[in-house]
Amino acid sequence: MAKLGTHALLLAAAVVLVPLGLVLPTWLVFLVTIGLAKGLVVIGLVVMMRAGLVSFGQGLYYGLGAYSAGLAANFLGLNDAVLLLVIGAAVGIVVALGLGVLLVRYRQIFFAMLSLAVSMILYGALVRSTALGSTDGFNLPPPTFLGLAPDVETGRRILFVLALLLALGTASLLHRFTRSPTGVLGEAIVMNEIRVEYLGASVSRVLLITYVIGAITAALGGVLVALATSHIDPDLAFWTTSGEFVFVAILSGTGHVAASLVGMVLFETVRSFAFQYSPYTWQMVVGTAMLLVIVFLPYGLWSLVSRGEGRSARP
């Protein structure tokens, strides 16, 4: 089991989950789609955190992705899910390249606060724009898929499959990235930045690449959420949204990129059932569940898996 590579496991997950997406009740399909879309944002955040970039402003790219999809769909008439994903990612890359040069010069709390400030600028601008519906936001038409225009329910299921493949594909790619020279250098930067420079590597280049990766995944997550809920509003860029991503990243553990997907889907599920069964105390139910995880699994949900691996590896 432990010998089985991450890529094989992710492939197996895809093979099992794709057919499930066609038979499960639609509320569950929707719940998991949202979990995967947000999980995608967390995957990128985990990669950033491994390089020491704890961003409290991923909402910036999450919101940018959603709004570029929404604007392209409503004002340019571009309605294809795949095309909108490409547009969202492209906007994310352009903005991240510009901002990243500035932001990756800062570390720790300074980076966290600056990234938060930039996301709140976007939030403020969106709230002020009455043409875009201010805090009410606006709706998106149902998307097409590579020219196919299925009925609404089938569309939801296709979107689930799309989100699943995108999330697992990204997890697989970023897993590879964390083991690539650039990825490993990111961890080295956290240990000792000056030594990394002495080794002849460029710290700012590594951090910029990592930052852009985080931006792309967040923008993709934003586009997926916009397509799934068919509605966007400035809350997507609000700091509590960004805070939730950091929270889930810590909850899932930064040991493995795929942990974020599992963590986010679990988080959404717990919260959803708490909403239905204890409407007055759902915050307490969610909080208690989180507290239990923190107390019993201080290294996040992923330690359940990695502990097992460690044990089986022992003679």
Add this chain to the structure above:
Amino acid sequence: MNWQRTTAALIAAGALMLPALAQAQDAKPFKLGIVTFLSGAAAGPFGVPARNAAELIVEALNSGSVPAPYAGKKGINGMPLETTIVDEAGGTTKQVTEYRNLAERAGVDAVIGYISSGDCLAIAPLADELKKLTIFFDCGTPRIFEDASYKYLFRTGGTATMDNLAAARYLLKKKADVKSVAGINQNYAWGHDSWNDFKASMQTLKKDVKFATEQFPKLGAGQYGTEISALLVASPDVIHSSLWGGDMEAFVLQGTARGAFDKRTLILTAGESAMHRLAGQIPDGTIIGARGPHGDFAPKSELNDWFRKAYEARFNTPPTYPSYKMAQALLGLKAATEKAAGDQASRPTDEAIVKAFEGLTFTAPSGEVHMKLGKGHQAIQEIAYGTFKRENGKATLVDVVRYPAECVNPPEGVKSMDWLTGGLKGAKCD
């Protein structure tokens, strides 16, 4: 430490299962999902009064104690009502998920809810997608039925347009010589829309009025020092405000302390929701609205007398407009379902209820409600404005003026903003 992990998992699983077990049922009930703010800033002034009204009306319907015209059948057409209450907090993504869960997982027959206009916009297309009878009871944006049309969606409360047009009409009636107006509204959709509607109404009704300043403090700001200074510098005759809850309270207190409302008229379009609680603070002469003929503005009737008395007896405070709007939505659903059922005792199909609901006129504690706009899916009703007067420490309203529904609502097919800026064509005010 495996046992620790196992115990934690068991406790978590147990906590989730318990309420599910408690849900066993006997007769065939009419399941209703109710969504309103139970946490956050909007819970106190809007969410909880609405939830209280829902509890009261549902229990009274089930026991058959609601007076005429709803005295005939218990529950809804004889079916007892069974409610699932959901918190509206968490933003639109969360609410879309929860709506799906209500409709598909909890399997409710209808959903009544939503205070936030953003939530309403997000939920609207879903009602038709899932073919689930849905009633918006409070949110105010006219965009819902002006930008699109829906089959399974109804809104039994009026739009925010009539609040601000009626405020302008009332102001000009009381103070025809008004020269300059200023606005202080929260920096979010409701605040922007309220001010834009009021501004457009004033421009149409009195062309030479000047707009001294427009302030948009942050939602939940709490401190209004800068804005009050700006208002004092601009020195307008009238200050328009759609603030609500704690924000309104803080603004009124801080403004009174600095004399911002001396020799100046303050308009609070949502003022009724806090009128009794702020009885000692609101300056005399303030123009107060209730987003319809709700609360203290409700016309006298057997139904209203019963509602006020039962509500006060149970919650020790008079019902405010969110309570009235929730009662209105529940009674609208009852009226439509029973009209669809006719003499039959069974539950009519959703299609039949929709057909009966379209264009329906029904009675609520706030008087007659006409489903006249949005192809029969959007309600209009009269609206009243009054002037605040403190009597023996109690809040009262004097000089109440009622405006008929068609005086303050656009005709079918005309967008609110176009109607306000285009000279209010077709308004019937007598």
